[in-house]
Amino acid sequence: MNDMRTLGLLDGDGNLIPAHIEGVLTRLLPRLRRHFPILQDEVAFIEVAEEAGRRIHARETRDGPVEKLYGYAWVTMRSVATSRVRRGSIRLIQSTLDPEASRERIASVPARSGSPGEIERDILLRELLETLTPEERLLCIWKKAGFSSLEIANFLGRTVVAVDTLFSRAKQKVRTAMGLGSPKSTRSSPTPAASASSAPSPDDAETERRNGGEWAAPTRRRKAGWR
Amino acid sequence: MAENGQHRPDDERPDGDELDEVLSRANPNPDRIGCPPRETLIALAQRAQPIGDPAYEHLLKCSPCYREFRALQRSDS
Numbered sequence: 001m002n003d004m005r006t007l008g009l010l011d012g013d014g015n016l017i018p019a020h021i022e023g024v025l026t027r028l029l030p031r032l033r034r035h036f037p038i039l040q041d042e043v044a045f046i047e048v049a050e051e052a053g054r055r056i057h058a059r060e061t062r063d064g065p066v067e068k069l070y071g072y073a074w075v076t077m078r079s080v081a082t083s084r085v086r087r088g089s090i091r092l093i094q095s096t097l098d099p100e101a102s103r104e105r106i107a108s109v110p111a112r113s114g115s116p117g118e119i120e121r122d123i124l125l126r127e128l129l130e131t132l133t134p135e136e137r138l139l140c141i142w143k144k145a146g147f148s149s150l151e152i153a154n155f156l157g158r159t160v161v162a163v164d165t166l167f168s169r170a171k172q173k174v175r176t177a178m179g180l181g182s183p184k185s186t187r188s189s190p191t192p193a194a195s196a197s198s199a200p201s202p203d204d205a206e207t208e209r210r211n212g213g214e215w216a217a218p219t220r221r222r223k224a225g226w227r
Numbered sequence: 228m229a230e231n232g233q234h235r236p237d238d239e240r241p242d243g244d245e246l247d248e249v250l251s252r253a254n255p256n257p258d259r260i261g262c263p264p265r266e267t268l269i270a271l272a273q274r275a276q277p278i279g280d281p282a283y284e285h286l287l288k289c290s291p292c293y294r295e296f297r298a299l300q301r302s303d304s
Contacts (some may be wrong), residue, residue: 121252122252122253122255125248125249125252125253126253126254128249128253129249129250129253129254129287137287138283138284138287140246140250140287141250141283141284141286141287142278142283144246144247144250144286144297145271145272145274145278145283145296146274146300147274147278151278152278155278155279171244171245171246174245174246174249175245178245178248178249180245
């Protein structure tokens with residue numbers, strides 16, 4: 001930064017800013033760094049100097065030489081730097097701890113809901129749940145509560161087959177979103193006749209277990225390597 | 228068919244299936260907003276509430292309640 005001539009500050013048209021302006025700006029740079037440490041990197045300081053140089057050059061082009069160039073240049077530079085500090089990206093830097101400090105801060109905060117990875121997974125699960133329609137979600141909770149397809153169908157005014165299909169699709173949506181394989185190869189779809197009588201089906205384990213029937217699906221799933 | 232039998236998890240995994248994982252974790256609700264009393268959860272777990280009870284919908288929005296509800300089901304079985 002001590003030799004800004006080598007950097008070549010440019011005006012808005014891509015021409016070099018006059019040397020006398022650049023010289024003043026160069027001398028003012030240490031002061032700028034002291035007043036605006038938040039700008040942090042040299043590129044930011046150069047950009048401020050360049051923008052100030054453009055403004056001063058435009059002023060001189062329009063109105064002739066500035067009488068008190070040093071003072072005018074400092075006010076211009078300060079104005080440009082202040083505007084820059086107010087920009088979003090710099091404000092973000094201001095409000096963000098450096099890595100070392102942030103590690104210390106995180107380490108001192110008690111976790112309420114597990115590790116960052118667990119929190120991220122919870123968020124993904126929430127998004128996954130939101131992919132289900134309200135009806136699918138209710139159906140899932142009713143199934144978990146132990147209601148049979150027949151009971152749900154009666155409540156919704158739909159057929160048992162429709163309920164079974166809806167539940168099957170909801171579960172498949174979840175499995176797919178979780179990156180699990182399709183269960184189609186290991187599970188048979190309920191036949192309309194069986195469903196119509198609300199007989200146990202692989203998709204209706206609650207009902208089947210309540211009926212005291214043997215449910216082969218878990219065994220089939222284990223053989224197929226399911227979780 | 229018997230409709231009032233005891234509930235059991237619908238998967239061979241001791242902690243339930245994928246739906247359980249989703250419903251158990253998707254809605255942390257740390258401040259327990261809108262949670263019904265424990266008695267309601269017990270009633271839900273025992274299927275003593277009608278299917279149209281809005282408390283079932285709460286289970287979809289509150290993972291702590293869902294976990295408690297599932298634990299109550301397991302303890303009943």
